[in-house]
Amino acid sequence: MRAPDYADALTGWRVWCVVDTPSGLRLASVIHDHVWEVGAPAVAACRERHSAPHETCLCGIHAARDPAPALPYLRGRNDPGTVARVLGRVLLWGTVIEHEQGWRASHARPLELWLPRALDGLGARYDAAECAAVAA
């Protein structure tokens, strides 16, 4: 077994969609059809059926070292059910491919979310949904 190169999770920036699901509001990938479960880490997978992330692929959970590369993803055409896009920081761990401006990781968990003031009401709804799910 290989010793860890880092003893603590890396912290990166990414954008999520906030989607309305039968279970309540959830974070979801902007690019892929993947909803992040409450209270559980997101685990990367690849349609090429190799372990993710892989050096020769683009798979893995993406995050940038700085917010700038993530910001353009706050704009875009949303699928039905998407109520907002949010910028946030994410913890990354497991197998990680380091890039010049960020990382692709095998495991991730949201750390902080920033919501526009116009969505304060949404923030309260999302927070309530998270707490209820975690407490259940």
Place this chain on the structure above:
Amino acid sequence: MELGKPLRRVVVEPVEPRKHASPASPKDPVARPCALPTTPTR
């Protein structure tokens, strides 16, 4: 997301559940939402 060239593969220690929970919201491992900063800082 444009991340630039890959540099190396590393292994990062697993995150323990709730290790990074906010002291202000002990029931919620996901940080509380707040206003979008005009100039995001790390």
